[in-house]
Amino acid sequence: MLIFNPDSDPALAAQLNRLLDAQAGALEQRRFPDGESYLRVHSDCQDQDCLILCNLFHPDERLLLLLFLADTLRDCGARSVGLVTPYLAYMRQDKRFKPGECVTSRPFAKLLSGAFDYLVTVDPHLHRYHSLDEIYSIPSRVVQAAPLIAEWIQARIPQPLLIGPDSESEQWVSHVAELAGAPFQVLQKERRGDYDVSVSLPDLDDAAQRTPVLVDDIISSGRTMLETLNHLRAAGLPRAVAIGVHGIFAGDAYNQLTEVADVATTACIPHLSNQIDIAAPLADAVRELLAEREQH
Known part of the structure; x- marks a missing residue:
């Protein structure tokens, strides 16, 4: 070949x-x-x-x-x-x-x-x-990517709480959570424009003792994750981990995300955040x- x-x-x-x-x-x-x-x-x-x-x-x-x-x-x-x-x-x-x-x-x-x-x-x-x-x-x-992400989470995060940013992600995030043996929550998202997104808060009672792990298939503008991460920080939760299958990171998205979370992506798109083979x-x-x- x-x-x-x-x-x-x-x-x-x-x-x-x-x-x-x-x-x-x-x-x-x-x-x-x-x-x-x-x-x-x-x-x-x-x-x-x-x-x-x-x-x-x-x-x-x-x-x-x-x-x-x-x-x-x-x-x-x-x-x-x-x-x-x-x-x-x-x-x-x-x-x-x-x-x-x-x-x-x-x-x-x-x-x-x-x-x-x-x-x-x-x-x-x-x-x-x-x-x-x-x-x-x-x-x-x-x-x-779900099995690869689940394996990565199991190896690095002792008590994760997986969070899906919107209803579209539920089936996907639930699969990762099942494979990783971790609980998960799915939030509600309202998109008013490419850079204007609001996201509901997770159930904080279940999150207090766990590391929030946001999982999404595509990180483009990063607005959905940033909105969620800001909520988590305001609620006093531990520093989160943001995982994306495809890290596009339009504009300054990556720098903004790394200010409030640890960011990891699969090697689908070459980027310094690639950690999942x-x-x-x-x-x-x-x-x-x-x-x-x-x-x-």
């Missing part, structure tokens, strides 16, 4: 190379003066299973080169072309809320489905979709999908 890493996540790429007994694919990339991209594959792809690792947390900057690379690998004789994207972009817009809005998750899924043979990701934002199969026409595997389950998912291809 050859693993190509066009978006520079060297740590995760090195782990996948080792776990999958793969070689690093050689790429040449540059931009012409007019801004267009130049791409050349230096590795021999003929009859090879090729895998692209591409974190799509800034999709508009990465998508075009990703599609060029997938097409080039296929044109150079690759036996299969798969995509590992720990953060799958354009999943939030899953409904037309106002007339004329683009339901971006659907055309994005069509683009990736047309370019790849299979897809591996971590905890995509499935709200109104029950599975990726509703919009993706290629085989996919979703690596669940994802490489092994990603590699397992790739093996499963390739084995299914062999059977067919």
Whole structure:
């Protein structure tokens, strides 16, 4: 297998190379003066299973080169072309809320489905979709972060109280809590804008002797977590831990959060907060999908 890493996540790429007994694919990339991209594959792809690792947390900057690379690998004789994207972009817009809005998750899924043979990701934002199969026409595997987060909590936090910031998080946070053997609470959130969020208070009677652990799938503006953390501080609770699967940290979100909590994320998006490893389950998912291809 050859693993190509066009978006520079060297740590995760090195782990996948080792776990999958793969070689690093050689790429040449540059931009012409007019801004267009130049791409050349230096590795021999003929009859090879090729895998692209591409974190799509800034999709508009990465998508075009990703599609060029997938097409080039296929044109150079690759036996299969798969995509590992720990953060799958354009999943939030899953409904037309106002007339004329683009339901971006659907055309994005069509683009990736047309370019790849299979897809591996971590905890995509499935709200109104029950599975990726509703919009993706290629085989996919979703690596669940809950067991990884639960293991991390068990190893580091003696008496945690897990807190979900809103009703959407209940099923997810309850799963982490069950695996970690810890109690949990789910708060109520009201969002009035991208940076205007109010959150209800947790039941403080259950929280007094425990370390609050806020868990969410995406930390973007951080407003939801900050609102909750400020409530916890005002109530005199111990310093909290904030855990995110996908740490986007728009603007100054990370600095604001670290002032009031210890912050940890999975390695889905490269960031100094990464503490929870994802490489092994990603590699397992790739093996499963390739084995299914062999059977067919």
